[in-house]
Amino acid sequence: MVHNTDGMGEEINAADPVKMPSYFPPRTHQTASYSEFNQAIRSPHLAPEPPMEKEPLSSGGMMHLHGAEHVGRRRVMNRMVRPDALEEARERYLIPAMQSQLDAARAEALPGMHPRAELVSCMQTTFVQFGAALVGLEGCETPEGVAELQRLFQTLQYGVRIKYALGNHAEIMAAAVAARAEYRARYFQPSLSAARKRRHGQSDGRPITQMDLMAQELDPAWSDEEVACNESLLFLTGAIETGAGIVVHSIDELARWLPAHPEARSRLDDLEFLAAVVMETLRLHPGAPATGRVARDDTTIFEGCAVQAGEWVACMHLPANLDESVFGSDAHIFNPHRELPRSIPRYGTTFGSGAHQCLGLRMVLGNDGVGGHAYVLRMLIDAGTEPDSASPPVLEASEREAYVAYPVIFTKLSAVLP
């Protein structure tokens, strides 16, 4: 495996994602099991960690709110992920975007050769359109508009995840703040203006987008456009990053698992099975190594863990997701057939739990347990997607596990004849 790029192109080695990230201050407590994770993250004595370095990108965002303020914002934001919104984003944007990527790979392939693609970029382009549809962004109607938004995302994501970066934080944040300004001018502001005009007209029957909610200022804090811009940026980057990460890791896991389980090939067009693949992948590859909390008062969050006000707690995802007492003695192994009680989510703690459980969960689960990600995975499997053994994948140089490049071959597709 190659480790590369810290957002500024510097080559650097990645850290171990099982270890507590280095941004946590001294004397941070950390959870070591599924039970400890859930007790800590649900504790009313612990508040979400502050934005710290990423404040210019996330200040005022829902993830930093607490208590009634958080519930009020969340209730409003939930309208973005209602069944009709998820279905429209999947059918009208996500699936066509995926098909366009496959068509483009065919068009670029040499005669007699299977098409090749770099899957991370391919998935980012696909999920940019999915995320933009839910946010309600204008300017993504053309390939150029999508490409430009993807370019901004690639810089913004390192800013949003700055706490895990191993490179030069000041340089990464400066680039991200500049990208935010471009995002605001080119996408956010025109989209909000359009949504405000729509508000005065008749509804066109479309699902509600984040821009519609913001135009109506359904949360008073959104009257501050800086806060609204950050909220949209956080949602968008989360949707793209999560979507791309899940699909790439799923393809990677299947490539290693299927040769030993040939009987499962007959189920590769079964969306429920593919949803199980997605969930198992999420359990093994959480998008972040830890979720940080800060004690509001002196308390004991679980047996033997007394915390003083102001101290930090690192709620560690992988130790929880690999807890053999919950997920079985083969917890460390990819097994989409894994059977669990209904009370245990198949995705483990990857979306967090408690009040702050990630809004993105609805995008991945869909309304009925089969989200758009499973549809995309089926399209890739239909295309015979396999890792390109001639080009090794590249991991991000950070304290989280994410690919920045994953070359693939579409073994069931052929070049478009001239």
Place this chain on the structure above:
Amino acid sequence: VTRHLVGKVSRTEPRSLSRVDAGGVPVCLARLEDGTFRSIDDVCTHEGASLSGGEMYGNAVVCPLHSSQFDLSTGAVVGMPAQEPVKAYPVLVDDDDIYVVIVST
């Protein structure tokens, strides 16, 4: 079987949700668009949020925290992430009085 007086029709708007107490059981009382009433447990089976703090979406209530959806007539899950249904209770209307019927086991 016990019926509990939980409110007045004249004080309840169509398309509204309210948290009421039915003999110690926290209940989400819903008045639908057509003026009829439904009631289900008020505690979401996913993460314990108060469903009456959510929103109505068709004949379902959307949990304010994570968007789980429950059918207001049956308590069945109609939208994830919740996995387990909530209990549904009959509602009786007698003149202006609204009663929720709880069956004790």
